[in-house]
Amino acid sequence: MSDSTARHEAKPARNLTLQGIAGSPGIAIGQAYLVEHEDVDVVEKRFIEAKNVRAEVKRFKQAVKKAQKQLQSVIDEVPKEFRDHIYILDVHMMLLKDKMLYNGAIQNIEHESLNAEWALKMVLDEVKSIFKKMPDPYFRERASDVVHASKMILDNLLGTGPPDISGIDKRVIIVAHDLSPAETTQIQLEKVKAFLTDRGGQTSHTGIIARSLEIPAILGLGNAKQHIKTNDLLIVDGSAGIVIVDPDEETLTRYQERKDLFEEYQARITRSSHLPAETTDKFRLSVMANIGLLEEVVSVIDHGGDGIGLYRTEFHYVNRPTLPSEQELFDNYRDVAEIMAPHMVTVRTLDIGGDKFASGLQLAEEMNPALGLRAIRFGLQSPEIFKTQLRAILRAANLGNVRIMFPMISQVEELVEAKQMLEEAAESLAKDRIPFKSDIKVGAMIEVPSAVVMADILAKEVDFFSIGTNDLIQYSMAIDRGNKQVAHLYQPLQPAVLRMIKRVVEAAKEAGIQVYMCGEMAGDPMNLPVLLGLGLDALSMNPISIPRLKSTVRMLSLNDSRLFLQEALKQPTVADVIKLVEGTYGPSFPKNDFYQPSQD
Ligand code: PEP
Numbered sequence: 268m269s270d271s272t273a274r275h276e277a278k279p280a281r282n283l284t285l286q287g288i289a290g291s292p293g294i295a296i297g298q299a300y301l302v303e304h305e306d307v308d309v310v311e312k313r314f315i316e317a318k319n320v321r322a323e324v325k326r327f328k329q330a331v332k333k334a335q336k337q338l339q340s341v342i343d344e345v346p347k348e349f350r351d352h353i354y355i356l357d358v359h360m361m362l363l364k365d366k367m368l369y370n371g372a373i374q375n376i377e378h379e380s381l382n383a384e385w386a387l388k389m390v391l392d393e394v395k396s397i398f399k400k401m402p403d404p405y406f407r408e409r410a411s412d413v414v415h416a417s418k419m420i421l422d423n424l425l426g427t428g429p430p431d432i433s434g435i436d437k438r439v440i441i442v443a444h445d446l447s448p449a450e451t452t453q454i455q456l457e458k459v460k461a462f463l464t465d466r467g468g469q470t471s472h473t474g475i476i477a478r479s480l481e482i483p484a485i486l487g488l489g490n491a492k493q494h495i496k497t498n499d500l501l502i503v504d505g506s507a508g509i510v511i512v513d514p515d516e517e518t519l520t521r522y523q524e525r526k527d528l529f530e531e532y533q534a535r536i537t538r539s540s541h542l543p544a545e546t547t548d549k550f551r552l553s554v555m556a557n558i559g560l561l562e563e564v565v566s567v568i569d570h571g572g573d574g575i576g577l578y579r580t581e582f583h584y585v586n587r588p589t590l591p592s593e594q595e596l597f598d599n600y601r602d603v604a605e606i607m608a609p610h611m612v613t614v615r616t617l618d619i620g621g622d623k624f625a626s627g628l629q630l631a632e633e634m635n636p637a638l639g640l641r642a643i644r645f646g647l648q649s650p651e652i653f654k655t656q657l658r659a660i661l662r663a664a665n666l667g668n669v670r671i672m673f674p675m676i677s678q679v680e681e682l683v684e685a686k687q688m689l690e691e692a693a694e695s696l697a698k699d700r701i702p703f704k705s706d707i708k709v710g711a712m713i714e715v716p717s718a719v720v721m722a723d724i725l726a727k728e729v730d731f732f733s734i735g736t737n738d739l740i741q742y743s744m745a746i747d748r749g750n751k752q753v754a755h756l757y758q759p760l761q762p763a764v765l766r767m768i769k770r771v772v773e774a775a776k777e778a779g780i781q782v783y784m785c786g787e788m789a790g791d792p793m794n795l796p797v798l799l800g801l802g803l804d805a806l807s808m809n810p811i812s813i814p815r816l817k818s819t820v821r822m823l824s825l826n827d828s829r830l831f832l833q834e835a836l837k838q839p840t841v842a843d844v845i846k847l848v849e850g851t852y853g854p855s856f857p858k859n860d861f862y863q864p865s866q867d
């Protein structure tokens with residue numbers, strides 16, 4: 268065992284276990300390093316005398332200006348390995364100048380005679396409460412960007428300065444209340460064994476960055492900083508979301524063995540992740556990635572993705588007072604396409620609406636947002652916003668291998684109308700003499716039961732289908748995908764779901780178009796025999812799931828999978844299907860648990 272993992276003689280083992288959210292897989296053993304930070308929530312409220320209000324506004328403006336300069340110098344000095352993440356820092360730079368934050372705080376100083384710190388906190392509380400109500404965790408967590416930007420201002424107001432994390436001189440496990448992307452980029456990566464944060468979830472930037480850099484991370488620990496001090500010995504199990512503080516010798520040895528096993532396993536599957544996913548009887552499955560941010564593209568390449576089967580484009584529309592320009596969208600789509608070239612990038616048009624919040628869009632509150640003005644419905648009702656995005660995609664397609672996909676199609680009229688708008692977007696580009704791809708491939712997401720039933724008709728309108736099981740399960744089983752109370756019903760191997768997929772695949776084959784799956788179901792190896800048997804051409808998933816999925820494909824035969832499917836389709840319940848999978852492929856057949864090596 269290395270010196271950093273050696274137990275401290277004087278300290279008794281506490282063996283204290285803390286449970287958080289598994290943010291990035293892997294096991295780390297090492298000493299804690301606490302990143303101290305002023306908390307926006309503990310600032311004091313003071314009233315300012317009328318004659319001092321102007322000076323207080325000036326103090327606030329100077330703090331913002333200083334924060335902009337500090338952030339600019341972080342951006343200027345971002346190390347090479349973080350270049351792909353500058354984009355997040357740009358978002359923070361924009362937030363520093365954001366009207367809601369900046370003008371809102373100034374208004375609170377001027378109208379309520381409040382001190383700048385409290386004025387800022389008031390705006391922040393408001394922003395946080397808006398974000399908290401959003402059902403989608405990805406959007407909920409974008410509130411952390413506003414918090415990070417505000418903290419930079421607050422540090423300057425309080426004169427505390429940002430925490431010093433650039434000078435860490437040994438390999439440690441970083442423990443923080445929250446880490447802003449600006450802070451993460453200042454840490455020398457080779458010094459980080461793992462990240463632990465009290466805040467955040469799987470879709471927070473710390474999680475995304477940790478996963479793309481393959482550093483174990485646990486997020487949303489709540490109060491880790493109360494239990495952990497700098498230099499405490501920690502075990503971090505990023506796959507299970509568990510931290511053990513001051514472990515005893517026996518626990519240490521056990522985890523050291525698991526760490527070795529995990530690393531061996533990961534090295535093995537990563538070595539082979541760039542090989543094609545070919546079954547034993549030579550069927551080649553295309554294994555693609557789902558992404559929501561430009562910076563995830565590197566992770567797709569590192570994990571051997573055969574392309575991008577789903578680029579969720581919502582990020583550009585949230586957390587900002589204005590809508591993105593065509594140029595901004597084009598730059599982003601072009602970057603993704605260029606990095607992925609010659610592989611395919613499937614850009615899905617905006618899937619926003621209901622109460623998926625976007626500050627530049629004035630959306631009405633809805634009683635039942637999942638059944639409301641979402642996705643393609645929103646696009647068709649907002650032709651300006653929709654066509655701006657279509658133009659950007661058409662332009663990017665001219666410079667890379669890009670195709671377009673429409674979300675949540677529920678009737679053929681929507682496809683016809685969306686294609687008409689695409690045509691109009693193309694005509695307007697031609698008129699403006701801006702180069703674009705005129706024969707772009709067009710696809711439809713099949714994620715609503717009516718689209719399954721009408722798949723044969725829809726297939727005539729498009730070049731490909733992508734089955735979105737996250738929504739298809741939600742809508743066909745009538746279960747809210749974010750509601751924990753009914754989560755037990757959310758089962759991809761439901762016989763009803765399997766029959767729907769079968770129908771979609773058959774309609775696609777009949778029409779001679781490609782059909783693949785991009786819902787979470789696709790990334791779980793446990794579902795692979797059924798999916799292969801169903802005849803899907805490709806699967807698209809979270810980038811980190813790719814190596815294991817590919818290695819599982821190599822263990823299976825297409826022919827056996829087809830036979831297996833026949834049996835699976837005879838099963839009346841989901842439990843029977845799962846029993847059949849385990850009975851046929853053994854209980855240790857890989858399941859979706861962040862590719863944890865099997866313990867037996
Ligand atoms: C789906 O519904 O399966 C899907 C991939 O889309 P999203 O999760 O973005 O709704």
Ligand code: MG
Pocket residue numbers: 674714735737738
């Ligand atoms: Mg969906």
